[in-house]
Amino acid sequence: MSTLPLLLISFLFIVSRSSSSSIVNPSKVKQVSWKPRAFVYEGFLTEDECDHIISLAKSELKRSAVADHLSGASKLSEVRTSSGMFISKNKDLIVSGIEDKIATWTFLPKVNGEDMQVLRYEEGQKYEPHFDYFSDPVNIARGGHRIATVLMYLSDVEKGGETVFPSAEESSRHKTSKPDDLSECAMKGIAVKPRKGDALLFFNLDPNAKPDVMSLHGGCPVLQGEKWSATKWIHVDSFDKVIDHGGNCKDMNANCERWAALGECTKNVEYMVGTPEFPGYCRRSCKLC
Numbered sequence: 007m008s009t010l011p012l013l014l015i016s017f018l019f020i021v022s023r024s025s026s027s028s029i030v031n032p033s034k035v036k037q038v039s040w041k042p043r044a045f046v047y048e049g050f051l052t053e054d055e056c057d058h059i060i061s062l063a064k065s066e067l068k069r070s071a072v073a074d075h076l077s078g079a080s081k082l083s084e085v086r087t088s089s090g091m092f093i094s095k096n097k098d099l100i101v102s103g104i105e106d107k108i109a110t111w112t113f114l115p116k117v118n119g120e121d122m123q124v125l126r127y128e129e130g131q132k133y134e135p136h137f138d139y140f141s142d143p144v145n146i147a148r149g150g151h152r153i154a155t156v157l158m159y160l161s162d163v164e165k166g167g168e169t170v171f172p173s174a175e176e177s178s179r180h181k182t183s184k185p186d187d188l189s190e191c192a193m194k195g196i197a198v199k200p201r202k203g204d205a206l207l208f209f210n211l212d213p214n215a216k217p218d219v220m221s222l223h224g225g226c227p228v229l230q231g232e233k234w235s236a237t238k239w240i241h242v243d244s245f246d247k248v249i250d251h252g253g254n255c256k257d258m259n260a261n262c263e264r265w266a267a268l269g270e271c272t273k274n275v276e277y278m279v280g281t282p283e284f285p286g287y288c289r290r291s292c293k294l295c
Contacts, residue, residue, distance in 0.1 A: 034049055039171060042174060044207070047204065056203060067090060088127045088131050093124060105238075112156065114154060125235050127235075132224070132225050132228070138239060149245035150277060151211055152240065154239075156240070159233075166227050167199075167231075169200070170194060171196045187199075215242070262278070262287065
C-alpha cells in the first residue's frame with residue numbers, strides 16, 4: 007500500500023476521533039479562580055488532535071510578537087520569547103472540529119474568535135505577565151475587546167512552563183496547598199501546569215464588560231523540556247466581519263441608531279466611529295455621511 011492512502015486513513019481516523027469528542031462534559035471542568043474567572047477542562051483535546059496541530063505548525067514557526075499599546079502594530083519584544091504561527095479556522099476538518107468544541111464550551115460564537123495561534127516555548131523561553139484585552143483603538147475596532155482566552159496545552163512539560171495569574175485573588179474557602187513541583191515563577195500567584203490535552207479558559211472582561219485587571223497572566227519560563235500550546239482569543243463581536251476600507255459610510259449593526267441616540271458616538275468612539283484604517287460599525291448613525 008502506498009504512503010498516500012495510509013496518510014488519508016490516519017487523517018480520517020483523527021477526524022472521527024475529534025468528532026466523537028466534540029460533546030462537552032462539564033464534569034471534566036474545574037474552577038481555577040473566580041477573580042479572574044478561570045477554568046481548566048481536563049482532556050479537552052485528544053492526543054491525536056494535539057499532535058495534528060503541532061504537525062501543521064512546525065514548518066511555519068516564526069519569532070512571536072506583541073501588540074504595541076498605542077498603535078496596535080505587532081513588534082518584537084523580550085517580553086515574549088516564544089515562536090509561533092496562526093492556523094485558520096477552516097484549515098481542515100480537525101481544526102474546524104476543535105473550533106466547534108471551543109464554541110460549545112465557551113458559549114461564544116465561532117465567528118467571534120481569531121485564528122488559532124500555535125506557540126512553541128523552548129528551554130528558557132517565557133511570556134511576561136500581560137493582559138489579553140486591548141488599550142489601543144486599532145485592535146478594538148475589529149470585534150471589540152477580547153472577552154475570553156482559551157489556552158490549549160499540546161504537550162507535557164518536564165518542568166516550568168506554567169500559566170500564572172500573579173494578581174488572582176485566592177479564595178479562603180477553596181485555598182489549597184500548592185504542588186511541590188511548581189517552578190518559582192508559578193509560586194507567585196495561582197498557576198496551571200501544562201498537561202497535554204488540557205485547556206484553560208479565562209475571561210479578560212468582568213461581567214460588566216470592563217477590563218478585568220485580575221486577568222493579568224504570564225507564561226513561566228520552560229526549565230526542562232519543550233512546551234507547545236494553542237491559543238484562541240475570542241472577541242465580544244464578530245472577528246470575521248470584513249472592515250470596509252473603501253470609505254463607504256454605513257451602519258453595520260441594527261442597533262446603531264439607538265446607540266447613537268444614547269450618546270455612544272462619543273462614549274464609545276472606537277466601536278461606533280473607528281479610525282480611517284479600521285472604520286467603526288455605526289458611521290451613518292454617527293452622522294459621518
